[in-house]
Amino acid sequence: MKKTATDVLPAEGGLGNDPLLSVEDLHVEFATRAGLVKAVNGVSYTLSAGETLAVLGESGSGKSVTAQAIMGILDMPPARIPKGAIRFQGTDLLKLSEEARTQIRGRRIAMIFQDALSALNPVFTVGWQIGEMFRVHQGMSKRDAEKKAVELMDRVRIPAAKQRVHDFPHQFSGGMRQRIMIAMSIALDPEVLIADEPTTALDVTVQAQIMELLAELQRESNMGLILITHDLGVVADVADKIAVMYGGRIVENAPVHDIYRRPAHPYTKGLLESIPRVDLKGQDLYAIKGLPPNLLDMPTGCAFHPRCPYRQDNCVTSVPELYEIDPNRSSACHYWREVLDGTDE
């Protein structure tokens, strides 16, 4: 007997004690001509309602691929998910049918992309594109959808929304376009919002506006927010907890205050130390030596070992598990105690 999509959909409002979203031991790989690229190698994190999780990492660390897997927008093939689970209010999204996932995508879990200009369709008005959320998901009429679009544009503080609803994306500035993206993503009151580098292409003044807007929307609707970024400043400003990714793995998991005060992984520590500081002006910046790993040819053992000042012989041979430091913190380093205490080598 064929199950209908609604049977398996998680109930609105959540199921008691389950976290809103949990990613469990997720693996994603891509079959390329050059070989198998293991982009995500066993990533786990959880997100509760109203919480902000920052996923920090460089390009190629797997932070965006994880997010795309949650959204279900990976091209498969070439992508494959050989292992893992993504539980949204207890239901494993990876086991759902495509129709069921479509019900969740955009409506319950929404995403904001980095480059708003290329994420918006240049030949439709922004009002049409925002309204599409209502027309497609809720079968609203064109006229009602447009009314809703104006309301949303007001909510994300686009001035003169009523006039501008008929404008095209190119008629807006970068910051305003990102607001339109945000309007589309919050249109159906999602429970989880994934923001993939939402402010990277923007000026700092506009970045401040957008981050404030996101924080406000989150307070209003108690969304869980996954913020994907490489900017240590933005993270320090808004995150509740942080997952640091390197070479497709989470190398450190911690509440925001702990990680900035006392990092427990050499990579996190190196990143924090390489931020230019006023009292160190005129001196060399601390630089993590070497290059990020090549995903086609990952180092053996700990992926960070070629660049690590704490490296010992076993780092080259054995992959460190995510050691628990306390119930809220973990670090994937054999020598996390030494890193935590700040004793080098």
Place this chain on the structure above:
Amino acid sequence: MAPTSEAILKVRDLVKHFPLTQGIVFKRQVGEIKAVDGVSFDLHRGETLGVVGESGCGKSTLAKVLMALEKPTSGSVMINGKDMAKARGGDLKRMRRNVQMVMQDPYTSLNPRMTVGDIIGEPYEIHTEVAPKGDRRRKVQELLEVVGLNPDHINRYPHQFSGGQRQRIGIARGLALQPEIIICDEPVSALDVSIQAQVINLLERLQNEFNLAYIFIAHDLSVVRHISDRVGVMYLGKFVELGKDTAIYDQPAHPYTQALLSAVPVPDPEGREQRERIILQGDPPSPANPPSGCRFRTRCWKAQEICATEEPLLQIRPGTSHESACHFAEAQDVVHAG
């Protein structure tokens, strides 16, 4: 690092306007984009001038005019006492040799079909006097070594290098003609965080080694602070504040600088709830039609009537230690406040 007194670059009232035209067959000029609109500064040997500002404020146009890639509408660029606008032929060529550039994006600024040796050696094709033909390969290998790359990789192609290494190639090309001035237009913003520090350290080392003067254009204010001796803050084609790095960052006097600095997220979560932040509303106005008087007045919380009628000049104002262009300039520590 200590700048000597002699200025190698003097920029006075530099203006660059781009015409806005309408019509295809009969082009009429309907206005102009005032990309750079009256910029003056000196640059000394061995000094770094940081230029910060939002996108569209004219930072990159300024760089192009200084490179003599665009002719200024008015004003002058003097290099070692010679006016660039008046220079012709061989003179202009020699002046251009003296100002080189490091581009933002190392993925698009290197020709994928040329080897690294050809890319770095190409300036010698134009300025043949710097390196005679037989000597070029050796020179390029020296340059590769100077920027921390393996000289044996001279025959490789750009795609065989990582982003940070490619930026080193770009820097080596900038150094090839032994210029005195290098303009760095967002040299690290396309790089991964863990690589940025390496490239900044390299730039600083090269500056000390060759006594280079940098114009360092970037939007990352903490990087600019780290590398700059003086900082100019640009808004809609003008400097609104210019001074020593410590003056700009610790006692910003112009409201725009204050807003810009307070918008930068501090990489430290301690006390983030108490942090006061000036959030500017809206976007910068169009440079085709800037506001009358002070250009910042449309977004400024201090704006009064005088701001609409009288343009504030860039000068040292009472109670402040450096030049700022605001009628109500007032030094205020926004970064450490709260």
